[in-house]
Amino acid sequence: MELLPVLAGEVTGDPERAARTLGEFTAGQLRRLCGVVGLGEDDARTYADVLTEFLGAQSGRRLDLPPSGRTSLSDDHTPVEYSLAFRPDGPPELRVLLEPGGGTGTLEENGRAGLAAVRAMSRRWGFATACLDKLEEILLPPDPHGPLALWCALELRPGGVPRVKVYLNPAARGASRAAVTVREALDRIGHHRAFEGLPPGDGYPFLALDLGDWELPRVKVYVRHPDLSAAAAGELSRMPDGPSAAALREFAAAAAGTGSADTALSGLPVLSCQAFTETEADRPSGFTLHVPVRDYVRHDGEALDRAVALLGRYGMDPAPLLRALPSLTGRRPQDGVGLIAYLALAHQRGLPPRLTVYLSAEAYRVRPPTG
Numbered sequence: 312m313e314l315l316p317v318l319a320g321e322v323t324g325d326p327e328r329a330a331r332t333l334g335e336f337t338a339g340q341l342r343r344l345c346g347v348v349g350l351g352e353d354d355a356r357t358y359a360d361v362l363t364e365f366l367g368a369q370s371g372r373r374l375d376l377p378p379s380g381r382t383s384l385s386d387d388h389t390p391v392e393y394s395l396a397f398r399p400d401g402p403p404e405l406r407v408l409l410e411p412g413g414g415t416g417t418l419e420e421n422g423r424a425g426l427a428a429v430r431a432m433s434r435r436w437g438f439a440t441a442c443l444d445k446l447e448e449i450l451l452p453p454d455p456h457g458p459l460a461l462w463c464a465l466e467l468r469p470g471g472v473p474r475v476k477v478y479l480n481p482a483a484r485g486a487s488r489a490a491v492t493v494r495e496a497l498d499r500i501g502h503h504r505a506f507e508g509l510p511p512g513d514g515y516p517f518l519a520l521d522l523g524d525w526e527l528p529r530v531k532v533y534v535r536h537p538d539l540s541a542a543a544a545g546e547l548s549r550m551p552d553g554p555s556a557a558a559l560r561e562f563a564a565a566a567a568g569t570g571s572a573d574t575a576l577s578g579l580p581v582l583s584c585q586a587f588t589e590t591e592a593d594r595p596s597g598f599t600l601h602v603p604v605r606d607y608v609r610h611d612g613e614a615l616d617r618a619v620a621l622l623g624r625y626g627m628d629p630a631p632l633l634r635a636l637p638s639l640t641g642r643r644p645q646d647g648v649g650l651i652a653y654l655a656l657a658h659q660r661g662l663p664p665r666l667t668v669y670l671s672a673e674a675y676r677v678r679p680p681t682g
Contacts (some may be wrong), residue, residue, distance in 0.1 A: 321469050328473065334363035334370030336674050337391045341407060343638035344393055347631050348405045350469060357471035360405060365428045365463070366390065369413045378675050380415040384408065386605075387676035395635060396667045397627040397656070404440075408478075418460050422451040425461030429477055432463075432517045436472050438523030442530070445499045449492055450479040457482040464519075475515035475522045481515040481532075489515045493532060497587075502530055504593035509548045509585055512536050514583065516593045529586040529597065537580040540570040547583040548598040559600055564656040565621055566602035568613070575584060577610070578606030586659065597659040599667075604654045610634075610680035611644035614651035618668050621654065625666055632668055639671060646679035 330336035338359035345355035363370040369379050369390065369667035378388035385392055395403040411428035412421025433440050451460060457480040465473035480498070481489040493515050494506045500520075512534035520543065521528040536547070545556035560572055567576050587599030597604040608614045615636070619629040640650060653669035 323359060331373060333369065333372050333374060333389075333674055335368055336374055337366070337672055338363050338387075340393070340639050340672060344395075344405055344635060345467065347634045347638055348395070348602075349402050350405070350467060354467070354469060354471050356382055358407070358465070358473070359465050361465070362391070362409065364430075365409060366410050366413065367411060367424065367428075367608055374674060380413050380421075382410050382413055384410050384462060385586070385652075385671055385672070386672060386678060389455070389672040391672045391674070392652070393601075393639070393670040393672070394667050395632060395670070396665050397625075397631075398665050399626040399663055405467045406464055407467065408462055408518075410459070410462050412460060415499075416456070418455045419453060421422075422455060422460030422677075425463060426451060428543040429463055429475070433453060433522070434473055434565070436523060438475065440522060442500045442528075443522065446479065446518075446520075447534070448498075448598075449495055450481070450483050452483055454495050455480070455483040456485050458499075461505050462551060472524070474524055476519055477522060478517045478519045481518050486514060491519060497530065497532075500530060501590035502587050505530070505585075505587045506589065508587070508592070509596045510534055510547050512583070513580070519584075527588040527596075529588055531584050531586045531597075531599075533582050533584045533601075535580045535582060537573040539575055539581045540573050540575050541567065541569055544581060544583075545572075545666065548658070550586055550595050550598040550658060550660070552660070553595075553598050554656070556662070559656070562600060562621065562656045563602055565624075566604055566617055568617060569605040576602075579603035582605065597657070597663050599655050599657040601653050601655040603652065605649045605652050605678075609650060609682040610646070610648050611650045614648070614654075615644050618651060618654055619665055622656060625664055635670065639670060642677065645680065647673075648680050649673070649678040 334669035342355040382390045390410040392408040395405045397403045462478040464476040497505045514535045517533040519531040544563035545560035582601040585595035585600040588596045622629040654666040657665040
């Protein structure tokens with residue numbers, strides 16, 4: 312689908328104060344989002360500086376130029392995505408996902424840039440990278456395949472020190488070897504029985520690791536499920552005492568806007584994510600269902616309505632989401648599609664369900680509405 316160009320001044324509604332570079336644009340968005348979730352000005356400045364630093368040279372690239380690379384992190388190749396993780400007992404958590412390499416070089420060069428960025432973060436914030444080091448050979452090989460090498464997510468907390476996650480590509484040695492690579496990766500970090508706890512699907516888009524200050528660090532395996540129905544989505548969790556099939560079915564149907572639980576979702580595929588914490592476990596301690604809502608709506612107004620309805624259903628306050636959208640863009644939700652990219656329902660043992668809304672930066676382009 313053809314994308315419409317965006318002028319950075321449209322975000323603030325004031326062309327005279329328009330951001331000039333990708334770093335200025337995304338740092339401004341991030342500072343405003345920090346205000347939405349209640350992070351103070353010092354934290355907002357710190358995290359905006361971290362974002363521009365780890366975007367590297369692309370941070371200074373002018374926005375009136377096309378993207379410097381074709382990252383698969385977003386539809387318009389902005390190497391940044393935001394998310395708000397809602398919970399019933401407090402404000403949402405703000406996360407920012409970035410590709411340090413940004414798609415500016417070869418996939419191997421992007422992987423090296425991402426790895427260097429994570430190791431710089433580990434020195435700054437004092438966390439170990441032992442699990443990542445064990446996987447470098449197989450998930451960041453020479454001459455890698457696939458749409459990405461390494462993405463990094465920062466969960467932003469008061470105090471200016473984020474929690475860090477890395478996302479790696481199980482198809483780095485070829486899509487036909489992805490299952491073997493996932494099994495080997497899990498073995499290398501001690502999760503010898505985890506592979507048996509994964510549902511069937513059509514490929515493994517990501518393997519993610521929690522690094523640093525996590526109470527229970529997770530390894531997460533994502534599975535792709537094309538042409539899935541809401542009814543079939545209800546059967547994807549392998550988490551003991553996890554979400555019921557009915558709850559997952561209802562979430563998938565509501566997020567995708569399907570009138571029947573048996574209707575196949577033929578757009579972008581649904582993703583499941585099984586999260587493992589105990590190395591000896593053969594079943595996950597967490598499960599998330601990701602629905603790419605942007606492919607199942609005519610425009611972002613519909614996506615927003617679905618997100619607000621789901622937040623209300625789970626006892627979560629939608630007000631931060633309603634404030635977040637104007638902090639990212641000055642356009643009306645009805646004038647494009649993709650600002651709200653995914654809706655996800657997450658369960659983790661011992662915690663209430665969380666609903667995460669993934670938000671696009673739209674630094675370069677807006678997908679026009681489909682109707």
